[in-house]
Amino acid sequence: MYRIRIVDPSDDDIADTLAELHQLTFFDAAAMPRFDLGAWWLAYHGDDAVAFAGAMPSTHVRNGGYFSRVGVLQRHWGRGLQRRLMRAVEARGRRVGWDSIVSDTTDNPVSANNFIQAGYRLYDPEVPWAWAHTLYWRKQLR
Numbered sequence: 852m853y854r855i856r857i858v859d860p861s862d863d864d865i866a867d868t869l870a871e872l873h874q875l876t877f878f879d880a881a882a883m884p885r886f887d888l889g890a891w892w893l894a895y896h897g898d899d900a901v902a903f904a905g906a907m908p909s910t911h912v913r914n915g916g917y918f919s920r921v922g923v924l925q926r927h928w929g930r931g932l933q934r935r936l937m938r939a940v941e942a943r944g945r946r947v948g949w950d951s952i953v954s955d956t957t958d959n960p961v962s963a964n965n966f967i968q969a970g971y972r973l974y975d976p977e978v979p980w981a982w983a984h985t986l987y988w989r990k991q992l993r
């Protein structure tokens with residue numbers, strides 16, 4: 852019912868789709884990411900893109916990735932799309948040889964539960980990069 856694909860954000864239509872999904876899922880709660888950095892995925896329902904995720908090399912852990920963003924349109928919530936997108940990111944992380952993936956959640960129990968279900972665990976980064984009450988997540992890939 853849903854297909855997940857890694858996409859090429861240098862394609863203008865893809866970049867527009869990512870920006871539109873970001874706006875519709877984060878509103879103004881997070882800055883618009885640079886889609887030319889890192890790797891990006893879209894989840895399609897038929898021809899419609901309904902969710903997205905992004906990851907890039909982490910600047911905080913050695914040889915690891917940073918799961919930077921995920922958003923699902925509200926009418927497609929509850930189908931496990933965040934976890935499916937995480938699996939796609941992990942599969943690529945393993946292919947490119949990352950040792951781990953890190954991420955963070957802030958005031959977001961739904962997303963935090965998805966990190967736990969996907970095998971991420973809380974950890975304390977040496978240099979926390981977000982807010983005082985942000986939770987930091989890490990999953991070893993090997």
Ligand SMILES: CC(C)(COP(=O)(O)OP(=O)(O)OC[C@H]1O[C@@H](n2cnc3c(N)ncnc32)[C@H](O)[C@@H]1OP(=O)(O)O)[C@@H](O)C(=O)NCCC(=O)NCCS
Nearest residue numbers: 876921922923927928929930931932933934956959961962
């Ligand atoms: C976080 C997010 C990606 C999760 O979407 P998802 O993969 O569809 O969520 P799940 O399939 O795990 O949903 C699990 C349950 O939580 C509910 N749910 C999902 N997102 C929810 C939200 N933002 N608020 C309240 N409930 C939510 C689902 O409806 C489902 O309920 P059910 O078990 O009664 O069916 C999505 O809420 C979202 O895009 N939020 C806005 C952007 C965001 O916060 N991104 C993450 C930043 S760390």
